[in-house]
Amino acid sequence: MINSKDSKDNKIDSKDEKEKNEDHLPIDADNIDKSEIDKDHVESSEDQKDELLKEISDLKDQLLRSMAEVENIRKRSRKELEDTNKYAITGFARDILSISDNLRRALESIDNDEGKDKSESFKNLIEGVELTERELLSVFNRYGISQINPIGERFDVKFHQAMYEEETNDKEAGTIIQVMQSGYVIQDRLLRPAMVGVAKKPKEDDTNNEN
Structure with a gap:
């Protein structure tokens, strides 16, 4: 006769053995739910992609800004160099204008009629002057310095300095009727304004106003 206690113990041992065997069974990959894993992987990849695209965009923007800044510096340097070459002699030219003025005054002071009776020397x-x-x-x-002799031209405050105004019907108002001293420009920059008289x-008459 089988003892009930032994039978019960055998059942327990069989159950433990079964669970133990189940623990050692190979994992069936087909039974794993891949949808959750794929979803997490895709979301992670998309986030990384967005971050990389943003970093690339930021780097590209920084590169463009740097290139633009370098180009601006190059242009400013080129402009400064050109201005230096153009206007380097401005101070010297302004000082030497008085020599030109004195030569012109010397020639204008000579009476041509009286000059005919002067000696050959x-x-x-006169010819030497x-x-x-x-x-x-x-x-x-040769050095980009040009004379301004605006007789008959319209008065321009940028290049002319009015010394007096003269009422006249012969010239339109604002017309330069006399150049007292020539002006000069160096390249496109004013070196000295021309001193002029302007028509007014x-x-x-009061009688005309009354009529």
Whole structure:
């Protein structure tokens, strides 16, 4: 006769053995739910992709800004170098203008009619002064210095300095009727304004106003 206690113990041992065997069974990959794993993997990949794209965009923006800044610096440096080359002699040119003025005054002070009766040596002196003035103006032009002699032109405050106004009907108001001292520009920059007299419209007579 089988003891009930032994039978019960055998059942317990069989159950433990079964559970033990189940623990050692190979994992069936087909039974794993891959949808959750794939979903997490995709979401993680998308996040990484977005971060990388943002970093690339930021780096590209920084690169473009740096390139633009370098180009601006290059342009400023080029402009400064050009200005230095153009206007390096501005101070010297301004000082030497007085020589040109004195040569012009010397020639204007000579009465041409009286000059005909002067000696040959005096005529040669006049020609020498004229030649010196022409040579000086030629040197000015060589270095981008141009003379402003605006007789008959419209008054321009950027290049002219009005010394007086004269009422006249012969010229339109604002027209330069006399150049007292020539002006000069170096390249496109004013070196010295021309001193001029400007035409002014005459005032109407009181009798005309009454009529």
